[in-house]
Amino acid sequence: MADVGELLMSVLSTIRVPKPGDRVHKDECALSFSSPESEGGLYVCMNSFLGLGSQYVDRHHARSGQRAYLHITRTRKAKEDDGNSGSGHPPKKKPTRLAIGIEGGFDVEQEQYEEDVKVVILPDRQEVTSEDLATMPDVVRERVSLSMAGIMAADSVSHTLQVQQWDGEVRQESKHAADLKQLDNGVKIPPSGWRCEVCDLQENIWMNLTDGKVLCGRRYFDGSGGNNHALLHYQETGYPLAVKLGTITPDGAARYSHTVHVTERTMTELEIAVNQRVGEWEVIQESGTTLRPLFGPGLTGMKNLGNSCYLNSVMQVLFTIPDFQSKYVSNIDKIIDEAPSDPTQDFKTQVAKLGYGLLSGDYSKPAPDPGEENGAAEPRGDQIGIAPQMFKALVGRGHPEFSTNRQQDAQEFLLHFINMVERNCRSGSNPSEAFRFLVEERIVCQQSQKAKYTQRVDYIVQLPVPMDQATNTEELQEAERRREEGDSSAPTVRAQIPFTACMAALSEPEILTDFWSSAVQGKTTATKTTRFASFPDHLVIQIKKFTFGLDWVPKKLDVSIDVPDTLDLSGLRATGQQPGEELLPEVAPPPLMTPDVEVKGILGSHGNEEDDSLYSPLLSPVLDDSTVSQLCEMGFPLEACRKAVYYTGNTGIDAAMNWIMSHMDDPDFSAPLVLPGCSSGPGTTPTESLSEEHLATIVSMGFSRDQATKALRATSNVLDRAVDWIFSHLDDLESMDVSEGGRSAAESEGGRDPPPGPRVRDGPGKYELFAFISHMGTSTMCGHYVAHIKKDQQWVIFNDQKVCASEKPPKDLGYLYFYRRVAE
Secondary structure, three states: OHHHHHHHHHHHHHOOOOOOOOOOOOOOOOOOOOOOOOOOOEEEEOOOOOEEEOOOHHHHHHHHOOOEEEEEEEEEOOOOOOOOOOOOOOOOOOOOOOEEOOOOOEOOOOOOEEEEEEEEEOOOOEEEOHHHHOOOOHHHHHHHHHHHHHHHHOOOHHHHHOOOOEEOOOOOOOOOOOOOOOOOOOOOOOOOOOOOOOOOOOOOEEEEOOOOOEEEOOEOOOOOEOOOHHHHHHHHHOOOOEEEOOOOOOOOOOOOOOOOOOOOOOHHHHHHHHHHOOOHHHHHHOOOOOOOEOOOOOOOOEOOOOOOHHHHHHHHHHOOOHHHHHHHHOOHHHHHHOOOOOHHHOHHHHHHHHHHHHHOOOOOOEOOOOOOHHHOOOOOOEEOOEOOHHHHHHHHOOOOOOOOOOOOOHHHHHHHHHHHHHHHOOOOOOHHHHOOEEEEEEEEEOOOOOEEEEEEEEOOEEEOOOHHHOOOHHHHHHHHHHHHOOOOOOOOOOEEEOHHHHHHHHHOOEEEEEEEEOOOOEEEEEEEEEEEOOOOOEEEEEEOOEEEOOOOOEEEOOEEEOOOOEEEOHHHEOOOOOOOOOEOOOOOOOOOOOOOOOOOOOOOOOOOOOOOHHHHHHOOOOOOHHHHHHHHHOOOOHHHHHHHHHHOOOOOHHHHHHHHHHHOOOOOOOOOOOOOOOOOOOOOOOHHHOOHHHHHHHHOOOOOHHHHHHHHHHOOOOHHHHHHHHHOOHHHHHOOOOOEOOEOHHHOOOOOOOOOOOOOOOOOOEEEEEEEEEEEOOOOOOOEEEEEEEEOOEEEEEEOOEEEEOOOOOHHHEEEEEEEEOOO
């Protein structure tokens, strides 16, 4: 023992006791998915508290010089039969709450483990147990024991990221609810047959909780919905709270009124029913058949961390693409060797760790059945799989949605991750280029017949769903009629939409009724046609299933679309300016000023009382604060709301909402309002204060330094916004008078070619389907995602930890479709 004691004494100064705020990684290796349950256990550095698998601890010792590690191993306990049922598993209660891990919600089974802990001294891996410590000097025993106890008692980083409880019924309480005033005016609400008291509308009816007024809701952006009478009543009276009639039961609304009895189910009951129903869920998950589990390289399941199926599905597909495999997995040894001292916070390291975990096959093994000893049972569909906790924490850090444990939109996460790849690929290959393509928009003024061409970068094709093109209209109408008559046996009929109809809706010209034409110097009608200026190596198509209901609640269109296995988009190739076609003059529209505001400049060193025109364009617009506030309360970003009010000339909530609905997909939707005549919005950043790191990032994406400078100055030196800005202003950038190599355009006899834009790959527009992601549920805020991927001509379903051969891939019910170019 003297030798071990001397060893501990020699490293005692490097052994630390965790303090509040220290990140303790005692459940997961920083460089792999090894854990205390893995073969070889987990080694926790007793100085940095990083967790290392057995295969990486020697490398960490060699790089860091640390020698003392806490070795943790866990062995799963067999579950005991509590005698409540013949099978040893008591019957589960039917869930009554849309929740996980709390009373009334869905059950979460917790595994039980036996744990073994000891200190290991490298490089010879000499072990020191708690019994050994008892015989050592006090100074050694106390320091090492405190460190061991501190590490074991600390909440691990992965533990704090896991979902222990989730309650889908918790809603943010209105600030008006606590002191809500209710008038004793004798108003009685009938149990049915509600009508708006102003216009007799019978749909989208709301009851004010103060005076009992029954009025219609907001007008939808397409003119349907209500007539805004509930909103107008609030503006007149100030009575703030209302409830939609049709979503209340006596229990659910007891705190408001015992007089209301509605036969429709509550929203919670509807969500629970959706989570248990047969139909979409059964078909997409292929629950009706016994699926054959698959194991091996590229067939690794991913644990659901609590509503993380959107992330699991997207990453499974991305690491099927060669660009991501070669960037992160082929070079994993080099990436790990070059990783910083804290690899848990390094993007490249964590992406490489995830990719290797998915493709290596090391974790694609059957999950042991706790009820069976010695693994005697047949392999189940569940795998040991990997839990992407570090990855999720890193890519979601600072994001208002992806940092939470709420369900998210897989398409939004895909774009978020692509954006992170763009920012982190300053040198070398950039795998996101596989998706990047140029879109050409051609706008023709119908009065002058002159055209304008612009190009923008995109990564996803958003395919509209023309519901009026359904091929089973009669069946849909009959089912709707039976439901309205109260026929509980009415079948659920899904709208059948031809894929060709969706493509026609994408390619047909869009009518712009409020287009400012520089040719006629006024607003007129124009048509906008969108075409591909380039075809990417891999094409992502999003079916625009998600929309807003009459009550502004997001919902999903229940449709079946015959998406083809092969796709030829050659006919959608952009052709550019046509022979003899005249272009619209490059003249900016006049700045908007409200009629009741006197236009005056801001006097300064360049202004005077006689002529202040130099500063007139820089005046901030006067916006209707009440309209901006109403839009923000609906959940839209502040800057988008300001732009909506500005560009609709303060003409009211309806016009502003129309603007928002038609610009929600714009890359700069949430970017600050930039006034005409200004190079940027408030907070313009001078050149000398721009971040060189930000400049280098944008230049590495294929833009010039001058273009990067303009983008950063236009967005207050915020890199994320600058990247979005530069991709949405390609036409402006191409007309910049940018100097190159010290020579200006004026010094070049024939001028020069336009500055280079972002790097895009191009080729034939013929594709084959290789993956699709499907969503089950009523909206992006709830439900579940599953991925189907074609592996060696066999469709495979990736349903979190379940990886099985697909028998009937539901290609007609997908949400995101992934195609790859067919080589000619």
